[in-house]
Amino acid sequence: MNDLLIRRARLMDEPGTVDVAIKDGRIVAAGGGVAGSARQMVDAAGRLLVPAFIDAHTHLDKALTAPAEGVSSLEEAIEDFQRRSRRMEKNDFIDRGRRVLKMALRHGTTTMRTHITVSEGVGLKGVEAALALKEEFAGRVDLQVIVMASGLEPEPAPPVTDLLEEGLRLGAAGLGGAPHLADRMEAWVDFIFALAARYSVPVDLHVDETDEPSVASLEYLAAKTIQTGYQGRVVAGHCCGLAAVDEKTAARAIAAVKEAGISVITLPSCNLYLMGRRDKGLVRRGVTRVQELQAAGVNVAYASDNIRDAFRPFGNANMLEEALITAQVLQMGTPLELKNILHMGTSNAAAAIGMEDYGIKSGGRADLVLLDALTPADAIIGQAEKVCVIKGGRVAARNDKKSDLIL
Numbered sequence: 001m002n003d004l005l006i007r008r009a010r011l012m013d014e015p016g017t018v019d020v021a022i023k024d025g026r027i028v029a030a031g032g033g034v035a036g037s038a039r040q041m042v043d044a045a046g047r048l049l050v051p052a053f054i055d056a057h058t059h060l061d062k063a064l065t066a067p068a069e070g071v072s073s074l075e076e077a078i079e080d081f082q083r084r085s086r087r088m089e090k091n092d093f094i095d096r097g098r099r100v101l102k103m104a105l106r107h108g109t110t111t112m113r114t115h116i117t118v119s120e121g122v123g124l125k126g127v128e129a130a131l132a133l134k135e136e137f138a139g140r141v142d143l144q145v146i147v148m149a150s151g152l153e154p155e156p157a158p159p160v161t162d163l164l165e166e167g168l169r170l171g172a173a174g175l176g177g178a179p180h181l182a183d184r185m186e187a188w189v190d191f192i193f194a195l196a197a198r199y200s201v202p203v204d205l206h207v208d209e210t211d212e213p214s215v216a217s218l219e220y221l222a223a224k225t226i227q228t229g230y231q232g233r234v235v236a237g238h239c240c241g242l243a244a245v246d247e248k249t250a251a252r253a254i255a256a257v258k259e260a261g262i263s264v265i266t267l268p269s270c271n272l273y274l275m276g277r278r279d280k281g282l283v284r285r286g287v288t289r290v291q292e293l294q295a296a297g298v299n300v301a302y303a304s305d306n307i308r309d310a311f312r313p314f315g316n317a318n319m320l321e322e323a324l325i326t327a328q329v330l331q332m333g334t335p336l337e338l339k340n341i342l343h344m345g346t347s348n349a350a351a352a353i354g355m356e357d358y359g360i361k362s363g364g365r366a367d368l369v370l371l372d373a374l375t376p377a378d379a380i381i382g383q384a385e386k387v388c389v390i391k392g393g394r395v396a397a398r399n400d401k402k403s404d405l406i407l
């Protein structure tokens with residue numbers, strides 16, 4: 001007997017409706033008229049069933065710390081967190097992270113990658129807290145912890161380099177950082193790659209998060225990825241500088257990113273709020289060249305980045321809300337473009353963070369969200385309710401208590 005049978009579900013890329021049968025956390029059949037009984041039934045009644053959202057770039061350690069007085073730049077936001085995080089206890093990190101993870105699950109995110117900062121001031125408290133939350137939320141939200149330097153260190157040197165390594169020993173899944181902020185960008189990238197290779201973990205960097213027209217970090221990252229054979233294991237977040245360079249430079253950098261097999265994650269909601277703060281008149285938006293990257297065949301995802309902190313005081317850990325912001329700022333509004341956006345928050349994000357067996361297919365992991373919508377465009381424009389969130393084949397959240405959908 002199956003554990004769960006979802007009847008009459010509409011999928012993103014197929015006409016008509018299908019039934020989806022789930023057993024032991026996996027999809028065992030997805031198609032028309034799937035037979036067999038199940039312990040639990042969900043009647044989707046023609047609604048849209050999508051693979052659960054993946055928020056591939058967040059900062060749980062910073063979330064829910066927005067200062068009332070605000071900040072005026074990225075550097076100020078980093079310093080604000082540096083200053084305040086010294087006084088934070090591990091339990092404070094855990095409490096705030098727990099609140100965000102509950103919000104995320106309620107909104108259909110069942111996998112999250114969080115960057116956690118280590119520094120002389122905060123030490124490993126944020127990492128330890130995130131790893132505790134990873135255990136606490138096992139079976140509801142899969143948490144990938146990326147340990148990162150704050151970005152303000154001028155060069156790779158102890159004690160921060162030691163803290164990064166200790167973070168990996170404790171169980172972090174990968175290495176991050178923001179080398180473009182350092183005096184010696186190339187030395188930081190070299191250090192990160194050497195350490196990543198030693199522990200065989202992926203690399204996920206904040207890249208050219210600047211208003212300046214610059215692809216220096218992006219191009220160096222691409223070259224380093226190829227040189228070290230790290231293709232497919234590297235993510236470049238932000239890439240704001242790519243938006244500001246001339247067309248020829250952009251084309252050259254994009255070709256390098258494609259050749260290096262780097263995934264790009266755009267963080268429009270945070271960059272829109274934080275970048276271009278000193279511009280008068282036309283304010284730069286800091287959002288990277290998503291359409292051009294996609295046209296070149298680069299895998300691009302979107303994610304939330306910051307949730308109610310100094311970097312961005314907004315956010316609800318809601319990937320459908322981020323989808324609407326992404327669609328609006330990227331001027332992607334046709335039904336086909338909105339479907340593309342939904343893929344960017346699901347299957348593209350899965351590819352970026354190396355998830356296997358993802359998607360609604362036989363053998364796929366049963367992480368699913370039933371949306372109260374018929375199409376991706378409906379779901380994004382109407383900010384559809386997530387009627388039912390399924391994690392590992394079990395109903396992990398319901399948001400429609402009055403509904404008789406779940407039998």
Ligand SMILES: [Zn+2]
Nearest residue numbers: 059115206305
């Ligand atoms: Zn970030």
